[in-house]
Amino acid sequence: MSGAGGEQEFDFDFLFEFKHSDEGGGGGSGQHYNYTSSNVNAGLPLNVAHSSLSTPCHGLQTSNPVISVVPSTNHPAGYGGHIDGGATEYYLPPNIRPNGAPALESPRIEITSYMGLHHNNNQFFHDEVEEAIPNAKRPPSTATLNLPNIEAYRDPSCLSPASSLSSRSCNSEASSYESNYSYPYTSPQTSPWQSPCVSPKTTDTEEGYQRGMVACTLLNSPRHSPSTSPRTSITEESWLGARNSRPPSPCNKRKYSLNGRQTSYSPHHSPTPSPQGSPRVSVTDDTWLGNTNQYTSSAIVAAINALTTDSTLDMNDGIPIKSRKTAIDHTPSMTLKTEPAGEEHGTISPTADLSPEDFSSFQHIRKGNFCEQYLSVPQHPYQWAKPKSLSPTSYMSPSLPALDWQLPSHSGPYELRIEVQPKSHHRAHYETEGSRGAVKASAGGHPIVQLHGYLESEPLTLQLFIGTADDRLLRPHAFYQVHRITGKTVSTTSLTLADCLALRNSDIELRKGETDIGRKNTRVRLVFRVHIPQSNGRTLSLQVASNPIECSQRSAQELPLVEKQSIDSFPVIGGKKMILTGHNFLQDSKVIFVEKAPDGHHVWEMEAKTDKEMCKPNSLVVEIPPFRNQRITSPVQVNFYVCNGKRKRSQYQLFTYLPANVPIIKTEPTDDYEPAQTCGPMNQGLSPLSKPYYSQQIMMPPDPGSCLVAGFASCQQRNAVMSPSPTTSPKLHDLSSSPYKCIPNPGHGHLGLQQPAGGVPTIQEVPRSIVVHPSSPEQSSHIMLQPQVSQHLSSSCPLGYQQTLYPNSPSSPVPSVTQEPTYLQSCSPTHSSIMGQQQQQLPKVHRNESPTNQPLSLPELHEESNHNLAPIPVTIKREPEELDQMYLDDGKSSAAVEVCVQPCCSISEFS
DNA sequence: GACCTGGAAGTATTC
DNA sequence: ATGAATACTTCCAGG
Numbered sequence: 001m002s003g004a005g006g007e008q009e010f011d012f013d014f015l016f017e018f019k020h021s022d023e024g025g026g027g028g029s030g031q032h033y034n035y036t037s038s039n040v041n042a043g044l045p046l047n048v049a050h051s052s053l054s055t056p057c058h059g060l061q062t063s064n065p066v067i068s069v070v071p072s073t074n075h076p077a078g079y080g081g082h083i084d085g086g087a088t089e090y091y092l093p094p095n096i097r098p099n100g101a102p103a104l105e106s107p108r109i110e111i112t113s114y115m116g117l118h119h120n121n122n123q124f125f126h127d128e129v130e131e132a133i134p135n136a137k138r139p140p141s142t143a144t145l146n147l148p149n150i151e152a153y154r155d156p157s158c159l160s161p162a163s164s165l166s167s168r169s170c171n172s173e174a175s176s177y178e179s180n181y182s183y184p185y186t187s188p189q190t191s192p193w194q195s196p197c198v199s200p201k202t203t204d205t206e207e208g209y210q211r212g213m214v215a216c217t218l219l220n221s222p223r224h225s226p227s228t229s230p231r232t233s234i235t236e237e238s239w240l241g242a243r244n245s246r247p248p249s250p251c252n253k254r255k256y257s258l259n260g261r262q263t264s265y266s267p268h269h270s271p272t273p274s275p276q277g278s279p280r281v282s283v284t285d286d287t288w289l290g291n292t293n294q295y296t297s298s299a300i301v302a303a304i305n306a307l308t309t310d311s312t313l314d315m316n317d318g319i320p321i322k323s324r325k326t327a328i329d330h331t332p333s334m335t336l337k338t339e340p341a342g343e344e345h346g347t348i349s350p351t352a353d354l355s356p357e358d359f360s361s362f363q364h365i366r367k368g369n370f371c372e373q374y375l376s377v378p379q380h381p382y383q384w385a386k387p388k389s390l391s392p393t394s395y396m397s398p399s400l401p402a403l404d405w406q407l408p409s410h411s412g413p414y415e416l417r418i419e420v421q422p423k424s425h426h427r428a429h430y431e432t433e434g435s436r437g438a439v440k441a442s443a444g445g446h447p448i449v450q451l452h453g454y455l456e457s458e459p460l461t462l463q464l465f466i467g468t469a470d471d472r473l474l475r476p477h478a479f480y481q482v483h484r485i486t487g488k489t490v491s492t493t494s495l496t497l498a499d500c501l502a503l504r505n506s507d508i509e510l511r512k513g514e515t516d517i518g519r520k521n522t523r524v525r526l527v528f529r530v531h532i533p534q535s536n537g538r539t540l541s542l543q544v545a546s547n548p549i550e551c552s553q554r555s556a557q558e559l560p561l562v563e564k565q566s567i568d569s570f571p572v573i574g575g576k577k578m579i580l581t582g583h584n585f586l587q588d589s590k591v592i593f594v595e596k597a598p599d600g601h602h603v604w605e606m607e608a609k610t611d612k613e614m615c616k617p618n619s620l621v622v623e624i625p626p627f628r629n630q631r632i633t634s635p636v637q638v639n640f641y642v643c644n645g646k647r648k649r650s651q652y653q654l655f656t657y658l659p660a661n662v663p664i665i666k667t668e669p670t671d672d673y674e675p676a677q678t679c680g681p682m683n684q685g686l687s688p689l690s691k692p693y694y695s696q697q698i699m700m701p702p703d704p705g706s707c708l709v710a711g712f713a714s715c716q717q718r719n720a721v722m723s724p725s726p727t728t729s730p731k732l733h734d735l736s737s738s739p740y741k742c743i744p745n746p747g748h749g750h751l752g753l754q755q756p757a758g759g760v761p762t763i764q765e766v767p768r769s770i771v772v773h774p775s776s777p778e779q780s781s782h783i784m785l786q787p788q789v790s791q792h793l794s795s796s797c798p799l800g801y802q803q804t805l806y807p808n809s810p811s812s813p814v815p816s817v818t819q820e821p822t823y824l825q826s827c828s829p830t831h832s833s834i835m836g837q838q839q840q841q842l843p844k845v846h847r848n849e850s851p852t853n854q855p856l857s858l859p860e861l862h863e864e865s866n867h868n869l870a871p872i873p874v875t876i877k878r879e880p881e882e883l884d885q886m887y888l889d890d891g892k893s894s895a896a897v898e899v900c901v902q903p904c905c906s907i908s909e910f911s
Numbered sequence: 912g913a914c915c916t917g918g919a920a921g922t923a924t925t926c
Numbered sequence: 927a928t929g930a931a932t933a934c935t936t937c938c939a940g941g
Contacts, residue, residue, distance in 0.1 A: 427916080432936055437915055485914095505934070506923090519924075519933065553917085554933065647932075 400531060400541065403465055404475035407529065407543035413453035416530050416542040420448035424563055424583065425556040426549050428480055428502035428522075435485050435499050439526065439549065442563075447546060449528045456533075463529035464498060469548035470523065471652065477524045479503050480551060500524070500551060522552035523651070548651065560584045560642040560650040567624070569635065569656035574626035577611070580653075585620040586644050587612045593625055593655065595638040604628045608640065627657040634659065 401407060409416050422439045429436040441447050454460065466480040482498035505519065526546040531539045550556050566579040580591070595604040606628070611621040620642065627636065639652035 429915095430935060434914065434916095436917095502935090522933095552934080553919095557918095 400463075400529075400539075403467075403527075404473065406474060407541050409542055409544040410452075411540055411542060414530075414532060414540065414542060415452040416528060416544045417450055417452065418447060418526075418528070418544050418546050419450050420445065421547045422447040422526055422549055424547065424550060424561050426500060426551060427553050427556060428500040428551040430502050430504065438485050438499060447526065449544065451530050451532075451542075454532060458533060460530050460532055463531070465527050465529075466500060467525045467527035467545055468521075468523075469525045469651075470521070474525065474527065474545055476527075477521075478508055479505070479521060480524050502551060520555075520647075522550060522555055523548045524551055525549065556583075558584060558644070559648055560586075560589055560644050562642055562650045562653050565653055565655070568654060569658055570624050571660050572627035572630045572632055572636075572657045573660055574624040574657075576624045578622050578624050578655075580620040580622060580642065581618055582620075582642070582650070583618060584644065585615055585617055585642065587615045588644065589615065589620060590643045591620070591622040591640055592643055592649075593638055593640040594652070595628070595636070604638070624655070630660055632657065632659050 420441045420443075423442045426439045427436050439447060449462070451460070464482055466477045466482050467474045468477045479502060481501045481503065483501040485499040502522075525548055527543060528545075529541060529543040531541045533539050550559065550561065560582065561584060562580050562582040564581040567576065570576050570578075589610065591608040591610055593604075593606045593608055594602050597603045604627075606625040608625045609623040611623075614621040622640075627638070629636070636657045638655050638657060640655050641650045641652050643649040
C-alpha cells in the first residue's frame with residue numbers, strides 16, 4: 001500500500017464497493033452517524049409477511065451471497081419487548097437519544113426525495129426524525145446535516161482525507177469518533193463534510209440522492225472524480241498535480257494541506273519526491289487544522305458541531321488517520337428489501353412496492369447516478385494503540401452504532417450469520433483499474449449472510465463495510481472500501497453490492513508519526529450489520545464479520561494462508577500430526593508455535609516439525625510440538641503460524657494445549673486426513689478446522705451481560721488489548737484481566753446484558769434510513785428468489801453500504817426449513833456466548849463442528865501460574881515493535897462481496 | 912465492447 | 927549513502 005500509493009478497489013459483488021482506503025476509514029464514525037443512522041436503519045416496514053419463506057438461500061443464485069432472515073417459530077414477533085425486559089440490552093427509545101436528547105434529524109432523510117417515495121412504508125422516518133431531533137440539540141442549520149449526503153461520489157476518495165467523515169460516519173453512529181467531534185473542527189477528519197467534493201445539488205430530490213449517493217456516483221467514475229474530489233482541491237495539488245500517473249482522483253493523496261499550505265509532511269518534502277508525492281506523509285494535526293478550515297464551511301462546521309454529542313474523545317489520539325478520507329459516510333449503506341410478500345421469486349418487480357417516483361428514483365440509483373454505493377472509507381481515527389473507551393455520552397448517540405463498535409452477532413432469537421464465507425483472497429482493485437468482480441465464496445458463488453430468527457415483516461437495513469482483520473479491534477479498514485460493482489453484474493437482482501476498492505497509500509495520510517500503517521495492511525473482513533427495530537421502538541444491532549480476506553495480489557501469491565487445521569487442541573505432550581490446509585505452503589515452510597503473554601510478548605516459541613515430503617501447496621503436515629509446560633492443569637491457548645520466509649508468514653492460528661491427563665473430547669469426525677494422520681494416544685479427529693485466529697477477534701466477555709452498550713468502550717479496549725485471536729478463543733490469555741473485562745458504565749450500569757450473544761447488543765433509536773427503491777423490474781427479475789433489494793445510500797454511512805431487506809413473502813418457498821433447526825440451535829445462548837459477535841462463521845461444511853472444537857468452548861485454560869511449573873525454559877521474547885502490525889499487515893486484502901437478498905430470507909446476499 | 916482476471920513492469924519504501 | 931529487497935500501483939492483455 002504504501003509505496004505507490006494507488007488505490008485499489010475491491011470488487012464485491014455487493015452493490016457496495018470496497019475501497020482500499022486508509023485506516024481511517026473504517027470506522028466511520030461518528031460524526032455522521034447521526035445522519036447515517038437515519039440512513040442506516042431503514043426503518044422501512046417490511047413487506048414480507050413472514051420469513052418462513054426463507055427458502056434456502058442456496059437454492060437461489062448460488063453465486064450471490066445471500067442474507068436471509070430466518071423466522072424463528074419459537075419466538076413471537078416482537079422481541080423487542082423481550083429484549084427490553086431484559087435489562088441486558090441497551091435499547092434506546094426510538095426518538096430519544098441515549099442521552100435523553102431527541103434524536104437529530106438525519107439530513108439525508110429530509111433531503112432525499114427518496115424518502116418521499118417510501119413514505120408509505122417508512123413514514124416514520126420523517127416523522128421520527130423530526131420528532132426525534134431535539135430542539136435544543138438540533139443543528140443550527142439543517143444544511144449541516146445535508147452535507148454528508150452531498151458528498152461527492154468518490155467521496156470516499158473525494159472526501160478529503162482529512163475530512164474523512166465517512167469513516168466516522170460509518171462508525172458513525174456512535175462512534176467514539178463522533179463524540180470526539182469537538183466543535184472546532186480542528187481536525188479534518190472530524191469534518192468529512194468539509195470535503196470539497198461535496199457539492200450540493202440543486203434539486204431537492206436529487207439532493208437527497210446525491211447526498212446519499214454522491215459517493216456512489218463517484219465510484220462509478222472514480223477517475224473522473226478527481227476534479228471534484230476535495231483532494232484535488234487540497235493543497236497537495238501542487239504535488240498532486242504533478243502526478244500524472246493517476247487521474248486526478250479526488251483522492252489525491254494528502255490533500256491535507258487543504259489550504260494549499262503544505263505541511264512538512266507533504267510528499268514534496270520527501271527526500272525523493274515521487275511524482276505523486278509520498279503517500280506516506282503524515283499529516284499533523286496542525287496541518288489538518290489549517291487545511292480544514294478551508295473546507296470547512298462555517299455552516300457545515302457548525303452543523304457538525306451541533307451534531308457532536310460527545311467531545312470527550314480526543315481526535316488526536318487516533319493514531320493513524322489517513323488523510324484520505326473517503327466519503328464522509330464511510331459506510332455507504334444500502335438497504336435491502338426482502339421481497340414483498342406474495343411475490344414470487346424473481347418475479348417480483350421492484351416497482352411493485354414502489355411508487356412511480358420511487359421506482360424512478362431507484363432506477364436512477366441503479367444506473368449509477370445514485371451514489372454508487374460508494375462506501376467511503378472512514379477515516380476514522382481509529383486508535384490503534386490506545387483505544388479509547390466511549391463515554392456514556394457518545395454511546396448515547398442516537399445514531400447507529402459506530403462502525404468501530406463491537407457488536408454481537410446474535411441476541412435473543414436473532415442471529416446474524418455468514419453462512420458462506422468469502423474466499424480468503426480477493427484482489428482489490430485500485431481506482432485506476434477496472435473492477436475485479438465481486439467477492440466470491442471459496443467454493444464458488446458468493447458469500448451468504450443470513451439473519452435468523454427474524455419474523456417481522458418489516459424490511460431491515462443491512463450495513464456492510466470493510467473491516468480490519470488484524471488482531472486488534474474490528475474497525476473499518478482504512479485502506480479499503482466497499483464500492484458498488486458497476487457493469488453487468490450490477491443489473492442482477494442479487495444485490496451486487498460491493499466491490500472492494502483499494503485506496504492508495506498515498507491517499508491515506510497518517511497522523512502523528514504513523515507512517516507505515518498502511519503498508520502491508522491488506523487484510524480485511526467483510527462486516528455485516530443488521531439493525532432490527534424492536535417493538536418498543538428501539539433498534540437492536542447485530543454484526544458479523546467474515547473470515548479475513550487478503551486483498552493484495554502479492555500476498556495472495558506469496559503469503560501462506562492457513563484455512564483449516566485438522567486439530568485445534570491436543571495434550572501438552574504433543575507429537576500428533578496436524579494437517580493444515582490453505583495456500584502457498586512450501587516445503588521450506590516453517591510452522592512456529594507461539595505462546596503470547598497478555599501483553600503480546602512471546603513467552604514461548606517452538607518450531608514444529610513439518611513433513612516436507614507431505615507438503616503440498618495446499619496442505620502441510622506438522623507435528624505438534626510438546627508444550628513448554630507439561631504440567632498445566634487447564635488448557636492453554638497458543639498460536640502458531642506458517643512462515644515462508646522473512647515477512648511471509650500467515651496469520652496466527654489458534655491451538656490449545658490440554659493437560660496431559662485430560663481425555664480428549666473428539667468432536668469432529670475425522671475427515672480426510674484422519675487415517676494417516678492420527679497418531680498418539682489420544683486419537684483426535686482430524687477434521688479440518690478453520691479458525692482464523694483473528695477471525696475471532698472480538699471476544700465477548702464471559703458474561704455478556706456485563707458488557708453494556710454503554711460499556712462498549714470498555715469492551716473495545718479489551719479487544720484491543722486482546723491478543724490476536726480473540727474471536728476464536730475468548731478466553732485466550734487471561735482475558736479476565738482488565739483489558740478484557742467490560743467495565744460497566746457508571747451511568748448504565750447494567751444495561752446490558754442479557755444477551756446471549758457474545759457481543760453487546762446495541763439498542764438504538766430506530767434509525768431512519770433512506771430507502772432506495774428496488775432496482776428496475778428487470779433487475780429484480782433476475783433474481784429469482786431474491787427479495788427485492790432497495791439500495792440505499794446511507795448518507796450517513798460512508799464506509800459501508802446498507803441495504804434494507806424485506807422479509808420474504810409468505811408465498812415464497814421455504815427452502816430453509818431444513819436449515820432452520822440448525823440455525824436455531826446455533827442460536828443457542830451457549831453457542832452464541834461462546835462465539836461472540838464476531839465469531840467467524842465457518843463454512844457450512846464445517847458447521848457441524850461441535851462447539852467443543854472451538855477454542856472458545858474450551859474451559860478457560862490459561863493459568864498463568866502454570867508457567868511457573870513449566871519445566872521448559874521459558875524464553876520471553878519481545879515481539880518486534882511492529883510485530884502486531886506486521887502480522888496483521890501481512891495480509892493484503894482485497895475483497896469484494898456481493899450482496900443478494902433472497903426472498904426467503906430476509907436479508908440479502910452478498911457476493 | 913464492457914468486464915473480469917492474471918501477470919507483470921514501474922515506482923516508492925524499507926531494509 | 928547505496929543497493930537490494932519489498933511492497934504498492936498502474937498497465938496490459940487474454941478470456
